[in-house]
Amino acid sequence: MNGISRRHFIRTATLGAAASLARAEAALPKLPPLLTPDLDFYDVSRGTPKPHTLTGEALLQARLTPETWRCEITADAFIEDPHTKVPATLKKPLTLADGNALDLPTLMELGKKHEVHFLKAMQCLNIDTPLGQGLWTGVPLREVLKLCGRMNNVRRIYFWGYHNDDPKQVFKSSVSYTQCFETAPGDLPVFLAYRVNGAPLSLERGGPVRMIVPWSHGYKSIKWLRHIFVTNDARNNDTYSSGNNDPDSFLKTAAYVDKSLDGQKIPAGQPVFITGQVISGLSGVKHVEYWLRRVEGQPQPLPDDDPALLNASWKPCELETQPDWASVLPKGVNPRQVLAFDAQKGTPLSWPSRYGMCSYHAMVKDLKPDKYEVRARSVDMNGYAQPEPRPLQKTGKNGIQVRRFEVVA
Numbered sequence: 001m002n003g004i005s006r007r008h009f010i011r012t013a014t015l016g017a018a019a020s021l022a023r024a025e026a027a028l029p030k031l032p033p034l035l036t037p038d039l040d041f042y043d044v045s046r047g048t049p050k051p052h053t054l055t056g057e058a059l060l061q062a063r064l065t066p067e068t069w070r071c072e073i074t075a076d077a078f079i080e081d082p083h084t085k086v087p088a089t090l091k092k093p094l095t096l097a098d099g100n101a102l103d104l105p106t107l108m109e110l111g112k113k114h115e116v117h118f119l120k121a122m123q124c125l126n127i128d129t130p131l132g133q134g135l136w137t138g139v140p141l142r143e144v145l146k147l148c149g150r151m152n153n154v155r156r157i158y159f160w161g162y163h164n165d166d167p168k169q170v171f172k173s174s175v176s177y178t179q180c181f182e183t184a185p186g187d188l189p190v191f192l193a194y195r196v197n198g199a200p201l202s203l204e205r206g207g208p209v210r211m212i213v214p215w216s217h218g219y220k221s222i223k224w225l226r227h228i229f230v231t232n233d234a235r236n237n238d239t240y241s242s243g244n245n246d247p248d249s250f251l252k253t254a255a256y257v258d259k260s261l262d263g264q265k266i267p268a269g270q271p272v273f274i275t276g277q278v279i280s281g282l283s284g285v286k287h288v289e290y291w292l293r294r295v296e297g298q299p300q301p302l303p304d305d306d307p308a309l310l311n312a313s314w315k316p317c318e319l320e321t322q323p324d325w326a327s328v329l330p331k332g333v334n335p336r337q338v339l340a341f342d343a344q345k346g347t348p349l350s351w352p353s354r355y356g357m358c359s360y361h362a363m364v365k366d367l368k369p370d371k372y373e374v375r376a377r378s379v380d381m382n383g384y385a386q387p388e389p390r391p392l393q394k395t396g397k398n399g400i401q402v403r404r405f406e407v408v409a
């Protein structure tokens with residue numbers, strides 16, 4: 001293609017895209033913002049009272065203000081044959097008693113050299129709706145642990161947050177030593193986050209400091225962080241492991257369908273919009289597809305492996321187009337520096353970005369007056385359709401969702 005015709009081609013292509021975009025935008029329902037405002041996240045917090053409802057003196061006592069925040073780092077002295085034969089040790093534990101517990105200025109100082117940014121969807125292993133997506137900023141856990149000098153016989157690293165000084169309310173999670181210290185090229189470190197979307201974390205989001213485990217469901221991302229604990233006990237004893245959950249589950253690739261379509265009566269002749277959000281889990285997203293059918297009589301639930309569903313005629317949905325990242329990301333965050341973004345182009349290496357999410361939509365026209373149900377599912381990079389290849393829901397809620405509506409004359 002010579003210069004002139006190439007320019008012409010690009011120009012017409014752009015105009016065409018802009019025109020069709022304008023048409024779609026006229027009718028497409030408003031999609032949620034890519035960055036969920038801090039206080040708009042769906043909140044999943046244990047504790048009575050919930051730590052983020054503390055005020056005044058109680059808040060200071062809990063060390064949940066920027067000035068009072070402290071995090072202790074200690075080693076597990078306990079041994080239990082045959083699981084542990086020698087205890088874990090840290091050359092220099094950081095404790096309140098010794099007056100050297102980690103404070104916010106020290107963490108921010110580490111940030112000057114080691115700061116990372118990551119766009120992560122927060123999703124509970126036990127809830128079938130994404131909680132929100134943030135651009136999280138902080139310091140890798142390994143850099144923080146280096147403050148403690150040499151460590152020996154450490155196989156797991158636990159962390160927990162403020163929990164009303166009541167051992168029964170503790171919420172703790174862990175990663176293995178290797179997951180903490182070593183990050184493969186293109187992979188993601190565990191980090192202590194002190195900002196979300198460019199601003200200090202709110203108390204509700206787990207501020208002043210929260211752990212972020214990029215690849216995991218929300219239960220690993222401990223809020224109101226106050227203790228890091230290294231141990232030689234390799235068994236996973238996360239709080240979530242007691243709930244029959246897989247305590248090392250990765251985020252699942254899954255499409256979630258907006259609930260707003262449920263129960264709607266849509267006038268015939270108007271297009272029907274199917275919208276929702278898709279999370280890019282461990283196996284990535286190839287595409288999202290929907291299946292719409294007329295409902296005869298009383299609608300019945302359909303198991304995820306029902307032949308009617310497996311053999312249905314699924315149709316493609318469209319993923320939301322990528323934004324201009326420089327204008328969407330918080331001021332001071334260069335898209336080229338965001339983990340899982342291309343360091344030259346400043347755009348995500350995949351779309352939606354790894355362990356992130358975006359909206360999808362489909363438009364259906366000319367439906368005759370009747371009752372309908374619609375389902376959507378993701379197909380991952382290995383070609384598995386949701387909820388495969390990991391259909392056990394205690395490893396993450398990725399069941400196929402259904403919404404029911406009516407088209408009326």
Ligand SMILES: Nc1nc2c(c(=O)[nH]1)N[C@H]1C(S)=C(S)[C@@H](COP(=O)(O)O)O[C@H]1N2
Binds near residue numbers: 041043223
């Ligand atoms: N300290 C503490 N951290 C916590 C929790 C908690 O109850 N206490 N809940 C966890 C769970 S189960 C989830 S899903 C996420 C929810 O994060 P969000 O409230 O910011 O959406 O926080 C995690 N971190």
Ligand SMILES: [Mo]
Binds near residue numbers: 125
């Ligand atoms: Mo959760």
